[in-house]
Amino acid sequence: MSQQKLLARVVQVLGENNIQYMLTGSVASSLHGEPRSTHDIDIVVAITKSSSRKLVDAFPSPDFYLDETSIISAIEEKGMFNLIDASEGDKVVFWILTDEPFDQSRFARRISEELVGVKVHVTAPEDIILAKLKWAKESGGSQKHFTDALRVYEVQHDVLDAKYLEQWVKELHIEDLWKQLTDEAEIP
Numbered sequence: 001m002s003q004q005k006l007l008a009r010v011v012q013v014l015g016e017n018n019i020q021y022m023l024t025g026s027v028a029s030s031l032h033g034e035p036r037s038t039h040d041i042d043i044v045v046a047i048t049k050s051s052s053r054k055l056v057d058a059f060p061s062p063d064f065y066l067d068e069t070s071i072i073s074a075i076e077e078k079g080m081f082n083l084i085d086a087s088e089g090d091k092v093v094f095w096i097l098t099d100e101p102f103d104q105s106r107f108a109r110r111i112s113e114e115l116v117g118v119k120v121h122v123t124a125p126e127d128i129i130l131a132k133l134k135w136a137k138e139s140g141g142s143q144k145h146f147t148d149a150l151r152v153y154e155v156q157h158d159v160l161d162a163k164y165l166e167q168w169v170k171e172l173h174i175e176d177l178w179k180q181l182t183d184e185a186e187i188p
Contacts, residue, residue, distance in 0.1 A: 003090045004116040007041055010083070010092055011120050013058040020046040022110040024095070024123045026148060029132060031113060032125040033151035039090060044107060044123075046097040049075055059083055102172060106131065125156040130168045133177045150181050157187050 007027070014021045023031075025042025047055070052071040059066045065084040074081040074096050083092040097107055106127035113122045123131065132149035136142045153160070169178040 002088070003041065006085050006088075006090050006092065007120070008116045008118050010041070010043065011118055013055065014045070017051055017054045017058075019051055019055070020097075020107075022107055022121050022123055023115075024128065024131060025093070028123045028128050029148035029152050031115060031122060032128055033148060033153075033155045036148075041090070041092045042095065043092060044095045044097050044103070046107070047071070047075060047094070062086055102130070102134075102168060105168070125152055125159070126161050126165050126168075128152050129160075129165065129181075130172060130174070133169075133174045133181065134172050136177055137174055146177065146181070150184060153181055154185050154187060157185070
């Protein structure tokens with residue numbers, strides 16, 4: 001199954017099971033900025049233990065790898081779990097929605113976009129910029145995350161909520177990366 005079909009199927013299954021979600025990561029930054037290839041689909045989910053079996057049943061072995069114990073552990077630890085398409089090797093990384101203020105804010109601000117022929121809940125452009133800068137900082141300066149944030153900023157510059165960005169840049173302590181981004185941005 002192609003990555004696009006995998007994403008469409010995941011979105012359908014989440015919707016059918018009333019599992020709130022938000023597409024994030026490189027797929028979201030490609031949608032809002034400059035497209036680039038990626039092998040992972042990152043999705044933030046608000047999933048309960050009682051919904052974990054439904055998710056596992058929707059992606060059965062041997063076509064998929066999805067472990068219910070890993071899902072429950074991720075829920076308890078506010079971590080992540082993976083769904084792997086055994087035939088293609090594509091991976092969906094499910095991140096559990098945390099109680100952290102930024103996670104709650106960006107989840108509440110998610111937007112709907114048409115992608116791969118389906119309506120998908122996606123991280124808003126401001127939040128993908130902030131998340132990518134946060135991840136760049138936490139990973140010791142990942143150029144990939146920084147460049148993704150920069151391209152979203154350049155493409156979406158005219159429609160971004162500047163006050164929201166300024167507030168979270170301070171709260172996330174990413175002022176240096178934000179300054180670097182705004183200095184390097186090529187805005188027509």
